[in-house]
Amino acid sequence: MTTTPASSTPRIAIVGAGPGGLTCARILQLHGLTAAVYDLASGPDDRDQGGTLDLHPDDGQIALKEAGLLEEFLRLARPEGQEMRQYHAADATLRFHQQPVEHQLSAPEIDRGQLRNLLLSSLTPGTVRWNHALQCVNRAAGGTRTLHFANGAAVEADLVIGADGAWSKVRHALSSATPQYIGMTYLEAWFDDVDTRHPDIAELVGQGSAMAADGKRCLFAQRNSAGHIRVYVIQTDHADWLARAGLNSQDTEPIRALLLHRYRDWAPDLRRLLTDNDGPYIDRPLYALPVPHAWESDPTVTLLGDAAHLMPPLGVGVNLAMLDASELALAIAGHDAIADAVRAYEDKMLPRSHKMQAALDGAAAGLLSDETFDPHQSDIG
Ligand SMILES: Cc1cc2nc3c(=O)[nH]c(=O)nc-3n(C[C@H](O)[C@H](O)[C@H](O)COP(=O)(O)OP(=O)(O)OC[C@H]3O[C@@H](n4cnc5c(N)ncnc54)[C@H](O)[C@@H]3O)c2cc1C
Structure with missing residues (x-):
């Protein structure tokens, strides 16, 4: 060669x-x-x-x-x-909070x-x-x-x-x-202009990331620049879980209903991360x-x-x-x-x-x- x-x-x-x-x-x-x-x-x-x-x-x-x-x-x-926050899924009380130190x-x-x-x-x-x-x-x-x-x-x-x-x-x-599919999906939701349009969510997430999990599911929210927040709805499921439910990622309202059912035991403040999003969800099955x-x-x-x-x-x-x-x-x-x-x-x-x-x-x-x-x-x- x-x-x-x-x-x-x-x-x-x-x-x-x-x-x-x-x-x-x-x-x-x-x-x-x-x-x-x-x-x-x-x-x-x-x-x-x-x-x-x-x-x-x-x-x-x-x-x-x-x-x-x-x-x-x-x-x-x-x-x-x-900054990192972790909440209890059932009542949205803070269980862990880490602020970055100066510099x-x-x-x-x-x-x-x-x-x-x-x-x-x-x-x-x-x-x-x-x-x-x-x-x-x-x-x-x-x-x-x-x-x-x-x-x-x-x-x-x-x-x-x-x-x-x-x-x-x-x-x-x-x-x-x-x-290969690793058995988990991230369903992405996003929020624009949060400090004005979604002040409760802005307050919940803070300046960095905020998460809650119940052993089966997780919500992971991240603040981006310019007032955007992204939320990953993390679940173990089939890679084609939406299709199996007869849905595609543009079916915003039926997906909301499905998520509300799956997260029915979660605190209302956290469930808003699932339902108040500004656009369609983006489905991201995870592969490695x-x-x-x-x-x-x-x-x-x-x-x-x-x-x-x-x-x-x-x-x-x-x-x-x-x-x-x-x-x-x-x-x-x-x-x-x-x-x-x-x-x-x-x-x-x-x-x-x-x-x-x-x-x-x-x-x-x-x-x-x-x-x-x-x-x-x-x-x-
Ligand atoms: C939901 C999610 C969240 C993540 N969060 C983080 C995080 O917070 N921190 C972190 O470190 N990593 C994160 N990652 C992982 C991270 O995104 C990747 O590891 C990283 O982007 C890899 O960089 P890369 O340059 O190798 O590839 P990529 O960023 O994937 O870039 C590949 C490029 O190749 C182009 N391309 C693809 N196919 C072709 C083709 N056939 N011909 C020409 N161009 C092509 C694409 O358009 C793209 O521009 C996350 C991943 C996911 C899915």
């Missing part, structure tokens, strides 16, 4: 303009390398980017430092979002959309090619790879980086693993890759983030994706041959992610526990 020396400016194709792919492109560019990023979205504002994220000093913040964006992140981040930066929150914009605006214009939904990665003559996109484009690359998330198409070039997920190293393709190690969403996914991205970019910049860079990156990334995959395997069930919240074990944001 041909290996491409870094000095001949390798053609690097990153698939996925999520936090992992964009961080990787940014750090490569800071080291004088070029990379094109391909994403299936039609543009940066194509869809709602989802909730708030906390970036930790030992992974996400390290990557932002390498990307030269830590200070800007800290200007945007919400340290007050580290605490262990997990400052940022909206996903803000993080994406921060990374996007740091890239050389034209780096991201929107409307490029990858279909497959094939071997090309001379040991390189060809990427085939749904819009008909075909691109040759010396290294393909799969940063294309849970349902990665790049992954097929390395592994036959597919994500088999533990451990590994592949034979290939000098022309590698994976990072969810494409490499999709895990239950317990507050580490974005952090790991960005750390992977940073380490891969630095390895490429620091090695003469791409093959050595890929191997050095995977030698570090795979054991780390296997450890985390094993630790989180089955851990999402802990969110349903009616015991007092342990901030070190149960974290969505």
Whole structure:
């Protein structure tokens, strides 16, 4: 297999303009390398980017430092979002309350959309090619790879980086693993302009996160920037639980009725998190890759983030994706041959992610526990 020396400016194709792919492109560019990023979205504002994220000093913040964006992140981040409340499900009395101490930066929150914009605006214009939904990665003559996109484009690359998330198409070039349903769903509800329109909910949630669980179900609410609150209705059920009830996610009123029945023993103040939402619910059944997920190293393709190690969403996914991205970019910049860079990156990334995959395997069930919240074990944001 041909290996491409870094000095001949390798053609690097990153698939996925999520936090992992964009961080990787940014750090490569800071080291004088070029990379094109391909994403299936039609543009940066194509869809709602989802909730708030906390970036930790030992992974996400390290990557932002390498990307030269830590200070800007800290200007945007919400340290007050580290507040955590836990309520008794039956009567909505507070059972646990943790306020961040002054200057605490262990997990400052940022909206996903803000993080994406921060990374996007740091890239050389034209780096991201929107409307490029990858279909497959094939071997090309001379040991390189060809990427085939749904819009008909075909691109040759010396290294393909799969940063294309849970349902990665790049992954097929390395592994036959597919994500498996973990038996839990997050049904997402959101509230806009909460301080004016939903003052009771604003008061209940505070500046950070608030949760309650009864052993079978959980409600987890997170404040986002600009007066938004997102709530995850967390339940164990079939992946197609809505279809089994004869519903789809647009059936707002019948879903409300179903939830009110399921949460009938909960305090009225908490049940408002289920019913007062401003738009349709979004159903998010949870999937994870088999533990451990590994592949034979290939000098022309590698994976990072969810494409490499999709895990239950317990507050580490974005952090790991960005750390992977940073380490891969630095390895490429620091090695003469791409093959050595890929191997050095995977030698570090795979054991780390296997450890985390094993630790989180089955851990999402802990969110349903009616015991007092342990901030070190149960974290969505
Ligand atoms: C409900 C929920 C809540 C979560 N909360 C948190 C949290 O609070 N903290 C945390 O750290 N993690 C959280 N996670 C996990 C986190 O979202 C992921 O781990 C993280 O986004 C992974 O980043 P990534 O860059 O690897 O992939 P992604 O963010 O998934 O980005 C992948 C990109 O690839 C693009 N793409 C996909 N397929 C193709 C294709 N075929 N062709 C071209 N482009 C493609 C997508 O459009 C996307 O832009 C949560 C996950 C869920 C489901």
